[in-house]
Amino acid sequence: MQIQQHSFLVTGGASGLGEAVVRAIVNEGGKVVIADLNESTGQALVDELGDNVRFVRCDITSGEEVQAAVNKAEEAFGGLQGSINCAGIAVVQKLLDRENNPAELDAFSRGVNINLVGSFNVARLVAASIAKRITNNSDTENVAEKNTDNGVIINTASIAAFDGQVGQASYASSKAGVVGLTLPLARELARHGIRVMTIAPGVFATPMMDTIPEKAREQLEAGVPYPKRLGAPNEFAKLVTHIIDNAYLNGEVIRLDGAIRMV
Template sequence: MQIKNKTFLVTGGASGLGEATVRYLVGQGANAIIADLNEEAGNKLANEFSENTIFAKCDITSEEAVQAAIEAGVAKFSSLNGSINCAGIVVVQKLLDREGNPADLAKFSKGIEINLVGTFNVARLVAAQIVKQQTDEEDKGIIINTASIAAFDGQVGQGSYSASKSGVVGLNLPLARELARYGIRIMTIAPGVFATPMMASLPEAARTSLEASVPYPKRLGQPNEFAKLVGQIIENAYLNAEVIRIDGAIRMA
């Protein structure tokens, strides 16, 4: 699939990996639906690329909100060719606290609901829209989900986050097999440690430690490197049902 003149829904598109993805795709001639809860940042980005973008305030766990974002994009750009699902949250929570009390189940469930159920919600609605369009193109659509290296190398306190991202990885193959008949591909990217607003919120010592743990290049990943991988996946039609780590060879102990 060529990127130019195609339309993509980017969840979490107002900042971090999502923003970088929007900037990259628009730079390659695509249209982008910026779906995010952050209205100020989302509208600012959309105004920067007014002809090729539209902002939609969106909670990815809401069927109504995601469907409204899709419909707004189709109304402006005529069709939808895929989605890059970057929206998610990090839940830090141990199974037991220092006093031996059990974790808050609601907090655990929130991570699963947003990261896993939200991803599934977006995928199902985007796929339905692409199928409905009935184009003659062989490569009709692409859905790229975002997991994490935590799906494979979960750390203490990452129970909810690791489980939710493992679930995203688990969706990859069954969804790809199901959607193959429609010419829709499913791919998943598992990023390592990236220079995002979330990472910037960590203490400097923590960031330095994470950088040092990356074998090569010994630094945090840059969001535009994630975005470039998105572009390569979109344009390579033989990539399907694969999970790609982009992590500088880091393997968390």
């Protein structure tokens, strides 16, 4: 699928990996609806990038708010060809603290709800929009056999899904759930010509990394075999644009991590 003149919903698109994706899509002639909680940075990005970008304040766990973002894409750009879900949070807590008190269940549930349930919520509403557009615009019989690339849904997991660290129970399990969504959704949506892919990034230079001590950052960089540095958001965005363009990428999880394996 080409990016030019096509429209994509990017959640978490006001900063970090999502912002890089927004810029890459617009640079290739595409159109974007940014769905994010940060109104000031989201609107600033719209003001900078121009008429091919819209912003909607959106909590990805809310069906109503995600639907409003989908509606904005339909109204502004005539429909959606895909979504890139970059919104998520990292919950850090051990199962037991130093006094052997149990972890907070609400904190664990919040991470799972945003990272996993939110990803499913975005996927279901974007897929419905694409499928309805196909139904309204053409004969949908045997779409899979015709190899018509009608849409692509890209989710963001993490290497924590495979290499979870102590204190990452919520984050690792929620991202493992995102990995688990990939193949069943790809198989189901094949009849509509909609592909589903997941990227599992390693340690990237995002605003989240600005909150950690410099020594911890250096240790993370030292753990990457090559290149021995944090990943750049534009490298994540390059993989996103390649996935959109390459119609044979479907139902797979791609690690983007410089060969790091967390131990």
